[in-house]
Amino acid sequence: MAIFDSKGRLFGKINILDLGAALVILLVIVGIFIFPGTSGSVAQVGSKTVPIEVDLAVRGLNVRDPERLFDNGFKKGGKTNVIIRNQPYGQIGIKSVQLLPRTVTATQPDGSVKELPDPRSNNFSTDMLLTLEGKAQVTESGPVLGNSKVKIGMPFELEGYNYNFNATVIDVRVQNK
Incomplete structure (x- = not known):
């Protein structure tokens, strides 16, 4: 069985473009909730x-x-x-x-x-x-x-x-x- 079929689907089931879009959305969600960054306020909590x-x-x-x-x-x-x-x-x-x-x-x-x-x-x-x-x-x-x-x-x-x-x-x- 081939990895990509004639229509560009992975293993004949998943479209490669849909898979790429789902990975981008997953990475954005992980970036927002796991690595939120700094708060943006100049005044810090310890001040x-x-x-x-x-x-x-x-x-x-x-x-x-x-x-x-x-x-x-x-x-x-x-x-x-x-x-x-x-x-x-x-x-x-x-x-x-x-x-x-x-x-x-x-x-x-x-x-x-x-x-x-x-x-x-x-x-x-x-x-x-x-x-x-x-x-x-x-x-x-x-x-x-x-x-x-x-x-x-x-x-x-x-x-x-x-x-x-x-x-x-x-x-x-x-x-x-």
Whole structure:
């Protein structure tokens, strides 16, 4: 008896293409359930949750009246929604908000440079220093909020009732507790 017959069947009973498809399906099932791989989360099970403070610099925020922005919840003790790398993290507490003065550099007659208040009266650009506080997982590679590592230079997107703007991380402080 021949191994393959004239119709391409193995021992005259099983089509070789059907056998190949069944083996591929079996290998996929074995790969999923026996070798599942890593979980995909940056925060590992052995990590601990600690308080964290993140300083953010907001440069050139175009707002007509910064004080009105603070009246609608964007103030010390309030909360804001944070989006890190296009992944919503959720709400995080605002520890402090500090408006930074707008200045210009002016060259002096002796060649030195001084920083002076910006004389333009119709300037709607605002600079701020924000400190946010929350809880983060601490891993070997640093603190993690949600599934995103928090590092200096990262952009944060802040969103609330009447605002949505970007800020840059300038400092990360992990509290030891």
